[in-house]
């Protein structure tokens with residue numbers, strides 16, 4: 001079959017790879033109808049995530065049709081249209097049982113690597129390096145889905161493919177940021193990053209009762225989209241002083257909850273950005289925490305900061321003093337999608353959560369390297385490119 | 395040029411991290427072989443049955459014990475090398491070449507836990523990749539050891 005492969009830093013190509021097979025009784029094989037580019041892939045492509053091999057199939061946010069079912073699968077049958085959670089959870093370890101699905105004990109087949117890096121290993125995610133489980137990704141005609149009873153969810157008939165697609169990864173990620181960030185009715189919430197993840201976090205904050213949601217980015221089309229489709233206020237960080245703007249908007253208090261949806265390749269304007277970039281290029285530190293720093297600094301006393309953006313290693317100039325002295329709660333996570341996906345599909349069906357607008361481009365699998373180039377460089381207003389292995393939809 | 399540099403840096407970064415990890419353990423190596431390696435299985439002690447197969451296979455080289463985990467977190471399943479199982483290298487070379495005697499114990503503990511909790515041991519996709527490059531070979535070596543490495 002055809003698949004999009006990582007060939008080296010900033011090198012992608014569409015290759016012929018062997019078809020996936022059922023490897024465990026609880027697996028299904030999904031024929032992918034749509035997948036999408038995610039900001040996390042950019043960190044992979046840029047070479048910031050270790051343990052990639054040339055020829056690895058990437059992609060983790062997808063939807064498709066079940067074409068083969070292992071004998072241990074109870075909840076699915078051939079022909080089901082399903083959206084699949086990007087993280088694989090076994091459903092029965094202590095973490096899965098406690099709704100902390102991305103921390104699953106049983107899905108990462110290479111636990112030694114991330115245990116050495118981080119102390120303990122997270123669960124596996126599709127197409128995201130051998131450190132994160134080594135599973136093949138979803139920018140392919142077919143993909144194997146382990147523990148499918150727990151990670152694949154039937155899509156309601158009234159929800160179209162593209163709308164449902166974002167329930168695989170970006171929507172549950174955003175929801176988790178607002179939920180576990182502790183958004184409560186009446187809160188003022190600030191979100192860094194107006195990509196799909198940031199937009200979904202902003203919408204989740206509103207649905208959880210936030211009174212005011214302010215989103216920060218620099219791309220005018222993303223800021224406009226966030227105002228129009230999410231209904232949040234926006235700040236262009238290249239035009240103004242974000243901290244001062246947030247103080248003015250919050251009666252001088254600062255936001256109650258700050259959600260960072262930018263990640264390790266954050267862009268910035270000041271000298272600290274140049275410093276971070278130089279150090280990252282030399283691999284002296286792995287991540288640029290520009291937006292995390294700003295979130296911690298801007299957050300109100302006793303507030304909460306949730307890191308949704310992906311980071312890989314150690315960061316420099318981390319404002320630990322601000323965190324400690326302001327009594328902040330800092331939390332982060334890879335997405336616990338299984339916890340939210342059915343609820344999100346339901347909200348999409350009811351029209352409470354709009355996702356379709358995120359799909360600014362639709363392309364075939366052959367065009368996937370171009371799709372990633374557009375997405376990486378935010379060309380032509382690209383927010384998310386949807387990749388259709390069966391060819392672009394009519 | 396730049397790309398080659400970045401790729402080399404990534405590989406070197408992973409390698410250096412690994413070597414640092416392996417070396418930092420060297421000092422405390424002495425007692426390592428007698429240490430209990432432990433996983434917590436999400437099953438209450440009263441439902442914890444026979445020693446599962448992956449561990450039973452090693453029975454001549456290990457001792458096994460179980461204890462209830464606090465807070466209803468299940469059952470702690472521990473194993474450690476005993477008798478002539480306690481011989482063999484534990485340095486970086488032994489670990490990279492797959493000759494550290496703790497590696498099969500860690501792997502068996504993880505497999506036992508997964509079997510009890512889920513009824514299966516999840517397998518990676520096969521083949522792992524379709525292309526062979528020097529960086530890929532290094533990653534391949536690391537992943538071949540990864541199920542028996544890390545911290546238990």
Ligand SMILES: NC(=O)c1ccc[n+]([C@@H]2O[C@H](COP(=O)([O-])OP(=O)(O)OC[C@H]3O[C@@H](n4cnc5c(N)ncnc54)[C@H](O)[C@@H]3O)[C@@H](O)[C@H]2O)c1
Pocket residue numbers: 037038039040041042043169170173192193194195196197198216217218219222237261262263264265266267268290291307308309310333334335336383
């Ligand atoms: N936690 C999870 O499970 C999870 C899941 C999916 C994605 N992610 C991560 O979320 C992040 C965002 O993903 P995405 O798909 O929306 O990516 P994206 O690239 O589309 O969006 C990132 C946005 O951040 C903006 N940005 C850059 N620097 C900024 C700064 N200093 N301040 C404010 N905004 C800034 C960019 O302009 C861009 O619009 C990535 O790091 C991705 O890896 C995490």
Ligand SMILES: [Zn+2]
Pocket residue numbers: 038039040041060061086169170
């Ligand atoms: Zn993602």
Ligand SMILES: [Zn+2]
Pocket residue numbers: 089090091092093094095096097103104105106107
């Ligand atoms: Zn699990």
